[in-house]
Amino acid sequence: MPEVEIPIEKWTGAVKEVKLGGGGRKEVVVGGETTLPFLTFEGSIPNPPKVAIEVYDKEPSGWPSPLLSAWGDAVKDPGTWAKKAVEFGADIICLKLLSAHPEGGDTGAAEAKAVVDKVLSAVDIPLIVIGPGVAEKDNEVLTAASEAARGQRVALGNCEEKNYRTIAAVCISDGHVAIAKTPLDINLCKQLNIMLSDIGVPLDSTIMDPDTGALGYGIEYGYSINERLRLAGLGGDAMTTLPIINHAGSEVWRQKEAKTGEGVPATWGDHEERSVVWEAVTASTVINAGCDIVVMCHPKAVERIKATIDKLMGK
Amino acid sequence: MALTGIQIYKFLPKTNCKECGFPTCLAFAMKLAAAGVELSACPYVNDEGKAALEAAAKPPIRLVTIGAGEKKIEVGNETVMFRHEKTFVHPTGLVVRIKDTASADEVAKAVEEISGYSVDRVGMTLGMDGFAIQNESGDAATFAKCVATVSSQTDLPLILMAGDPAGMSAALEKVGDAKPALYAATKDNIDQMVELAKKCGCPLAIRSSDGLNELAELTEKAAAAGVKDLILDPGIRGFADSLVTLTQIRRLALAKRFEPLGYPVITFPGEGASSLDEEAVLAAQHIAKYASIVVIDHFTPALALSLITLRLNIYTDPQKPIQMKPGLYQIGEPKADSPLCVTTNFSLTYFSIAGELESAGWPSWLLVCDTEGLSVLTAWSAGKFDAEKIAKAVKGENAAEKMSHRNVIIPGGVAVLRGELEEELPDWKIMVGPREAMAVGGFLKENWKN
Numbered sequence: 111m112p113e114v115e116i117p118i119e120k121w122t123g124a125v126k127e128v129k130l131g132g133g134g135r136k137e138v139v140v141g142g143e144t145t146l147p148f149l150t151f152e153g154s155i156p157n158p159p160k161v162a163i164e165v166y167d168k169e170p171s172g173w174p175s176p177l178l179s180a181w182g183d184a185v186k187d188p189g190t191w192a193k194k195a196v197e198f199g200a201d202i203i204c205l206k207l208l209s210a211h212p213e214g215g216d217t218g219a220a221e222a223k224a225v226v227d228k229v230l231s232a233v234d235i236p237l238i239v240i241g242p243g244v245a246e247k248d249n250e251v252l253t254a255a256s257e258a259a260r261g262q263r264v265a266l267g268n269c270e271e272k273n274y275r276t277i278a279a280v281c282i283s284d285g286h287v288a289i290a291k292t293p294l295d296i297n298l299c300k301q302l303n304i305m306l307s308d309i310g311v312p313l314d315s316t317i318m319d320p321d322t323g324a325l326g327y328g329i330e331y332g333y334s335i336n337e338r339l340r341l342a343g344l345g346g347d348a349m350t351t352l353p354i355i356n357h358a359g360s361e362v363w364r365q366k367e368a369k370t371g372e373g374v375p376a377t378w379g380d381h382e383e384r385s386v387v388w389e390a391v392t393a394s395t396v397i398n399a400g401c402d403i404v405v406m407c408h409p410k411a412v413e414r415i416k417a418t419i420d421k422l423m424g425k
Numbered sequence: 426m427a428l429t430g431i432q433i434y435k436f437l438p439k440t441n442c443k444e445c446g447f448p449t450c451l452a453f454a455m456k457l458a459a460a461g462v463e464l465s466a467c468p469y470v471n472d473e474g475k476a477a478l479e480a481a482a483k484p485p486i487r488l489v490t491i492g493a494g495e496k497k498i499e500v501g502n503e504t505v506m507f508r509h510e511k512t513f514v515h516p517t518g519l520v521v522r523i524k525d526t527a528s529a530d531e532v533a534k535a536v537e538e539i540s541g542y543s544v545d546r547v548g549m550t551l552g553m554d555g556f557a558i559q560n561e562s563g564d565a566a567t568f569a570k571c572v573a574t575v576s577s578q579t580d581l582p583l584i585l586m587a588g589d590p591a592g593m594s595a596a597l598e599k600v601g602d603a604k605p606a607l608y609a610a611t612k613d614n615i616d617q618m619v620e621l622a623k624k625c626g627c628p629l630a631i632r633s634s635d636g637l638n639e640l641a642e643l644t645e646k647a648a649a650a651g652v653k654d655l656i657l658d659p660g661i662r663g664f665a666d667s668l669v670t671l672t673q674i675r676r677l678a679l680a681k682r683f684e685p686l687g688y689p690v691i692t693f694p695g696e697g698a699s700s701l702d703e704e705a706v707l708a709a710q711h712i713a714k715y716a717s718i719v720v721i722d723h724f725t726p727a728l729a730l731s732l733i734t735l736r737l738n739i740y741t742d743p744q745k746p747i748q749m750k751p752g753l754y755q756i757g758e759p760k761a762d763s764p765l766c767v768t769t770n771f772s773l774t775y776f777s778i779a780g781e782l783e784s785a786g787w788p789s790w791l792l793v794c795d796t797e798g799l800s801v802l803t804a805w806s807a808g809k810f811d812a813e814k815i816a817k818a819v820k821g822e823n824a825a826e827k828m829s830h831r832n833v834i835i836p837g838g839v840a841v842l843r844g845e846l847e848e849e850l851p852d853w854k855i856m857v858g859p860r861e862a863m864a865v866g867g868f869l870k871e872n873w874k875n
Contacts, residue, residue, distance in 0.1 A: 114637040114683070117676050148668050213867070325731060326546070328773045330738040333713070334509040341507070364780060367730070377544045379727030387702055387731045391709045395735065398668070398713055410702075418706050421664035 118152045121145065121344035125402070126314050126351050127157065128287055130202065130236035133261040138201055138236050140317070140402040141353035146340060147398050148422040153344075158423045159397050161412055162238055162405045163200035164359055165191045167217075167225040168209045174369040176382045180409050188225050189232035196233050198409040199416050204238040204357075205229050210251045211242035222251035226258040237264040238289070238355075238405075245273035256280040265289050265317055265355075271302055278311050289355060291319040294331045296338050296350075303349045317403065318352045324361040324368075325392040332356060336399035354400055358393040359407035390414040397422075428481045430455035436474035437467060444468055485678045486687050489628050489654045491518065491555065491606040491718075492582025498554050500717035501689040506675060512742040515689075517711070518554040518718045519732055520584060522695070524561040525571035532574055539724055540579040544733060547772050548750030551733045553581070557608065557720045558596070560587035569595035576600050584608050584630070584691075584720070590617035597625050606630060606718075608691070609658055615643055619650045628654035630691055635660075637673065641685035648685075655688045656718065662697035664707060668714055675715040690715065695722030705731060712736050747772040748798035753822040754779070757788030761829035764789045764873050766858065766865070767815055768836060769796035769804045777862040785866025787873075790828065794818045801838045812842045816849035825852070832873075834858040 127142040140160055145153025169186050170177075178185075184194040192203045207222055209215035226239060239255040241248035252266050253276065267289025269277050274290070281288040288311050292298040299320045306316055320339060322332020336354055343351035362368045367388050371381035378384055389411035393404045397419065406412050434454035445466040447453040456462045457478075464470065464478055484502045491498040498518040505511045521539050523532055536556065543552040556575055560568035568587055576583060576599060583605035587593040593607060604625075609632035610618035622629035629652050633640035637659060644655050661670045671690055677683040694707035704721060705728045711719050712735050721728070741747050749770040756779050768778050770793045782789045794814050796804035804810035819825075819833060831853045835842060837860035846855045859868045 114641050114677065114686070115681070116637075116673050117680050148665055149672060150665075151669055323773065323776075326734040326738065327776050328738075329735070330508070330741050330743075331773075333739070334507070334743060337507050338509055364784070366783075367734075375544065377542060377726050378730055379725055383702075383725065384727035384730065387705050387727055390702060390706050391731045391735055394706045394709055395713055398710055414702050414706060417703070418664060422668065424665045 116151070119146075119149075121153060122346040123344045123348070123351055125340075125343055125353060126316075128314055128317055128353050130238075130263055130265060130287060132263050134234075135230075135262045136235050143340075144344070146344070147400055150424070155423065157402075158419050159401055160201040160403050161199065161416055161419075162202035162204040162355075162403055163195035163198060163412060164204050164206060164405055164407050165195060165229065166209075167205065167207050167221070168215065174363060174385065175371060176368070176385045177363065177407055189228045192229045192233045196235060199412050200235065202236050202238055202403065203229060203233060204240065204405045206240045207242055207251050207255070209242075210247045211244060212247065214242065216247075217251075219250050219254035222254040223258045226255045230259060230262065237262070238267065238403075239264055240267050240289075241277075243268070245270075248273060249276040252277050253280050256284045256286055259286065260284045263287065267291060267317075268319060269302065269306060271298060271305075274302065274306060275309065278306055278309055281315065282310050285315075287315045287317055289317050289319055290352075292321065294321045294323075294328070294335060296320065296335050296342075299335070299339065300342075300347075300349050303352060307349070313348070313352065316352050317355050319355045319357070322356045322358065322361060322392075322396055324358070324365050325388055325395070326367060327361065327365055329392060329395055332396055333399045336396060336401055340400035353402035355403040355405065356393075356396040356401040357405045358396055358401075359389055359405055359411075362389040362392050363407055386410045386414070390418075394418050428458060428478070430458040432481075433457050433478060436470060436478055438469040438471075440469065442469065484687075485682050486675075486689065487653065487655070488515070489606075489656060489689050489717075491584065491604070491628055493602055493604045494580065496554070496581055497604075498582050498718070503675070503715075503717075504679065506672075506679060508739060509743055512744065513740045515717065516736050516740040517716055518582075519729075519736065520555040520557050520718060520720045521553055521724045522557040522559055522586070522693075522720050522722050523571070523575060524559045525564075525568045526561045527571075529574060532571060533578060535724070536575050536578045540581055542724075542726065542729060544730055546734065546737060547747050549737070551737065553724070553729060553733075555582040555584065557584035557586055560585075560589065560592045560596075563589065563592075565589065565592040565595040568592045569599050572596040573599040576603060582606075584718075588614060590614055590621060593618070593621055597621065597627075604628075606656060608632070608656075610643065610647060612639060612643060615646060619647050619652050622647075622652045622654075623650070628656055630656040630658055632658040633660050637670070637677075637686065641683075644685045644688065657686065657688050657690045658692075659690070662693065664697065664710065667692060667697065667707075668710060671711070671715040689717030691718040691720065692716040693720050693722075695720070701725070701728065704728075708732055709735050713739050746798045749775045749793050751793050751795035751818065753824065753827070754791040754793060755788075756782045756791050759788040759790050761827065763787070763828075764834060764869055765792060765824060765828060765830075765832065766790070766834045767792045767794065767818070769794055769799060769801050769810055771796065771798050771800045771804070774800045774862075778865065781862045781865045785869065787866065787869050790824070792818055792822060792824065792833075801836045805839045805842075810839060812845035812849045815842070815846055819850060819853070832856055834868075836860070
């Protein structure tokens with residue numbers, strides 16, 4: 111009779127533990143895994159993946175109906191929105207400074223400081239602050255955000271290959287975590303981690319965003335990059351051992367399957383059901399590939415993913 | 426794991442007799458490794474070598490076929506743990522369970538809806554792959570009748586689910602040569618199930634409720650009795666335990682070449698979930714990690730669409746990105762005076778530009794050129810996205826008849842093609858768009874005058 115001997119992978123590396131919060135704020139630690147996602151029979155997962163919920167600095171315009179009806183009037187004010195996100199189970203708030211974009215209001219440091227203050231005082235969970243993605247504005251508003259959140263260890267992003275020095279510098283001086291974002295390319299990802307490390311951002315103060323597409327829109331790239339990063343890191347490549355953040359929610363809600371209720375084929379089924387499943391499947395897929403912080407939008411999808419993470423952790 | 430030429434060489438006679446048509450045994454071994462020649466071309470390889478080489482050439486996970494005819498499901502033959510290592514090859518079969526306790530009307534309605542369900546994605550028509558019919562009633566005649574009803578209404582493959590060999594036998598009589606999979610042999614009924622599988626030449630699922638050791642014992646027993654087309658059900662249902670168990674089975678098959686578990690795996694996410702959307706998320710996990718057949722209990726179009734899409738994505742060959750069918754696409758409802766943009770048929774390139782045009786509120790014509798799935802710059806540097814190709818596409822799609830204007834916008838990344846394109850399309854004005862899709866809204870606002 112055959113005797114089954116379970117092959118065990120012996121990894122030499124471990125994902126760095128990165129702490130958010132503190133200074134009176136709840137602490138959340140991400141990373142620390144010494145095994146592939148949820149394979150606890152051959153390693154440990156001290157910190158299960160966390161769910162961050164997106165909050166904007168202004169009322170969203172043109173938001174899809176399933177999101178609008180789920181959030182209601184809360185989205186009119188970032189503080190109220192963030193509180194509601196906590197009720198819906200957020201471990202972390204991901205505040206996006208959209209109105210700082212030159213075409214989205216072109217607001218500056220003062221407005222950024224005000225909204226960060228507002229969200230910080232509204233909730234006691236850690237914060238991620240994401241700039242508008244335009245280098246000059248990112249540097250201006252994230253510097254303001256950094257000052258406003260000094261001592262409370264937030265994560266600031268995005269550091270990108272063409273613009274990372276200013277954001278990295280304020281992260282170092284104010285004790286925050288830098289988010290390193292690269293476009294679906296494992297080599298660029300590692301390279302940016304090295305550049306940040308070279309200018310003095312500690313590895314335990316960096317989170318990497320290797321990017322992903324939504325289900326149906328390139329999720330296979332995000333999935334494989336997460337897996338490759340995690341395999342490399344566990345295999346001992348220190349510059350890939352950072353926790354991974356994936357913006358599953360915003361990717362999903364840009365796509366027709368989530369956005370559109372009318373004029374789509376009948377075989378796409380019910381709009382709300384489809385949009386929530388689309389986000390949940392996208393999120394669970396990136397988590398199964400190694401994501402440590404998944405940023406999401408719809409409360410029902412959040413609830414599903416939190417329950418999924420609990421189950422994957424054997425709870 | 427395929428052997429290298431050097432490994433194969435060790436089993437050859439090393440006499441360089443040239444009778445195989447190659448100058449040396451090593452050259453022959455190299456060709457064998459590349460699968461360019463059959464081992465039988467060597468008249469002198471001994472039986473021991475032959476057996477060793479055949480065993481090595483055997484796929485670590487057996488290919489199993491469910492059903493007959495055009496719509497049959499083929500699963501197994503996977504060779505990697507992670508899709509980036511090579512690719513996953515045989516997409517997960519998505520099957521819907523029907524119970525024989527449902528009324529004839531309910532069954533007919535479900536079969537009609539699910540058989541007819543199809544979605545178009547990147548030019549492919551995709552749908553569900555089959556039905557699993559369960560003998561929930563425990564009655565052989567009821568089961569047989571239900572199976573007959575389903576099989577008369579669909580040409581999709583079937584999985585017959587009955588623990589009672591009598592029920593299985595009665596149902597098998599109703600399906601002719603359809604070659605359904607039989608689910609499942611357990612330690613209590615394996616002898617009879619193996620007999621049935623042998624008689625009808627159908628694949629047989631083996632279920633263990635006592636871990637992988639028992640599962641391996643049962644598959645060895647079935648294989649020894651001559652039933653080789655097996656499907657594994659390790660009897661594990663939850664999120665964490667199924668992830669661990671399916672990973673271990675795949676690892677044992679690939680890394681250890683543990684033959685008793687070298688078969689495709691079937692899962693039942695509905696049994697490990699307490700709600701519809703939980704079932705969908707567990708099914709999604711099984712598609713990525715490592716089920717070959719996923720039987721779902723609740724079919725809705727929205728869930729089906731998400732699972733079919735995930736399967737398409739996960740099983741895409743990383744070396745061959747998903748491609749759009751070349752052609753003239755309508756973004757929104759373009760009119761004759763709407764902008765005409767040109768792009769490549771790499772799906773992500775298409776999705777970004779189409780998404781930006783849509784969200785910027787520009788109904789447009791998007792001309793997708795066949796660049797063999799490469800993105801703009803890659804295609805251009807590989808010589809697959811040039812003026813001639815764009816001109817041919819503009820003419821081939823009769824753009825001039827569909828549009829009242831003569832302006833064509835090319836991606837900023839290939840601005841260099843402008844001059845040449847002006848020669849190829851003398852009636853058209855060539856406009857150079859932005860390098861990034863993101864900027865297309867602003868570009869049109871600035872430059873497009875109706």
